[in-house]
Amino acid sequence: MRSTPGCPVPPLVLTTAEPLQSAPQGSKESILRRMNRPHLNIDILLHILSFADKHTIRRLMHTSEMFHRHGARYLLQDDVKIHTECNSQVMSFTQFMLCRDRRGHYYRLPFLRSLKLQRGCANRGRDTHPESSTLAGSSLQLLFTMLARTGNLLKLSIIDAEGILAMHPKLSEAVAALETLEDLSVCLVGKEGVRMLTALQSSLVRATIYMCSGSGEDTAGLERDPTCLLSHSSSSLRGLCIGSTSVGASSLCLPNVRQLVLEWGTMASPLQYYIRAFPNVRDLEVRDESSESEENIEYLDTQRAHNLATHSWPSLDRLRCSISHLYLLGIPGHICCLEIYDTDVFCLRIPGLLDTLLECARPRFLQLGIWNESAEYIGSPDLLETFSRPGCVDALEFLELRLDLLERDYDHDLPALLEKIIPVVVASLKSLTAFSLNVDYHDWRTGSGDSESFLVPLERALEAWDMAAFAHRVRQANPTISSISVSMENHPMREDESVKVGPVYQIQYASLNASP
Secondary structure, three states, rough: OOOOOOOOOOOOOOOOOOOOOOOOOOOOOHHHHOOOOOOOHHHHHHHHHHHOOOOHHHHOOOOHHHHEEEHHHHOOOOOOOEEEOHHHHHHHHHHHHHOOOOOOOHHHHHOOOOOEEEEOOOOOOOOOOOHHHHHHHHHHHHOOOHHHHHHHOOOEEEOHHHHHOOOOOOOHHHHHHOOOOOOEEEEOOOOHHHHHHOOOOOOOOOOEOOOOOOOOOOOOOOOOHHHHHHHOOOOOOOEEEEEEOOOOOOOOOOOOEEEEEHHHHHHHHOHHHHHHHOOOOOOOEEEHHHOOOOOOHHHHHHHHHHHHHHHOOOOOOEEEEEEEHHHHHHHOOOOOEEEEEEEOOOOOHOOOOHHHHHHHHHHEEEEEEEEOOOOHHHHHHHHHHHOOOOOOOOOOOOOEEEEEHHHHHHOOOOOHHHHHHHHHHHOOOOOOOOOEEEEEOOOOOOOOOOOHHHHOOHHHHHHHHHHHHHHHHHHOOOHHHHHHHHEEEEOOOOOOOEEEEEEOOOOOOOOOOOOO
């Protein structure tokens, strides 16, 4: 309603949709009627409820029938986490979920979209009584049975899958009967987990599988190939993360997987097996530190030559790995977004290695993270020559340097070393539109970082570092840069701080959902 200037706006009067029947004003019946027929429209009340925290929602659910019914939707809209060793918590949650309405429907089940099961008891004692453990397992089995019938669970995470699925003989079958799952994450998968995965009825879009490691009787003869365990989702799977397992010569082909993450123990298999199993990967992340090579350039050369002969993926939208894995993978073509992290600068110090890899990849977005000896390397001629060499980073639009400072960096003046990169690195990149620098300090000493008198030279230099002035000097050195971010974390004498100049830069590359 609009008002004419000078004319007062009549007050907004909120009334009930139906007049309350006559009853003594203070009687219980009168109070209940007022609570179940609110003065505000129900849609407005529920909109307000969407902003309330879970504790407030739980209290409101005890005030009226309307809140009791609709409150569950807002309690369950975020990820729900259950600690399965707290038997009372398991049984209480199951009882809450299996509440029926007046027509006998399990109306709360469709509200549960994301569920995480994990071992342990948060903030309460462990209940190990055999009888209650049996009841908890039966409760979970019943819950998943009803979810398979009338639920709409989209995301399920099971930490310590073997221990949880063993809570009831038919729990694996009940989980496998779910048909609505899109995202499944299972860790420590053994016999029960394999039985559940091979019988799963859902067509997954994303999956994370960590197999049980070791070679005991419990893992002997287990199917460990992720392509076989997920064969039912061969046409729907888009993202896959695997650990403590690998593919083989007889692995199935999952042609629609776009995003692949290889965790611990996966790179033991030849690269050709992964290329055959996942031919259309566009986003690759390698976190398998168990396969990090020793400081042996001959070994690197031999493995790289073998992988090049098998014809690796021709190009990638995004690759995140160490410098040694980047070298071993032998990606021959363009990598749009390249994220390099390293726990040792051995490979970075091999003359011409990083230059060659960057010249081949021609990234538009480059994130270079160094975990060890980062202060020394950031101002070294090796790095400066790489960025000043024509052809290496001519197309670079975004550059991020992430420095994790450790004990070996304690004697360096990092701010002075960072000044070296402004004229050589920042000023020379004519296509650069965004620059980011993150300094993360890790104090490995015990009891020596509380007083200023114990500060090492690195800490003293960073304590006086003017981050804002550094950011503006970067801007002045290269006018094409429109977005600058400089941040520092975990310094013993300074609060975490971030300086931003210009708009926040967002990295964008080709969609992972594109058809092959």
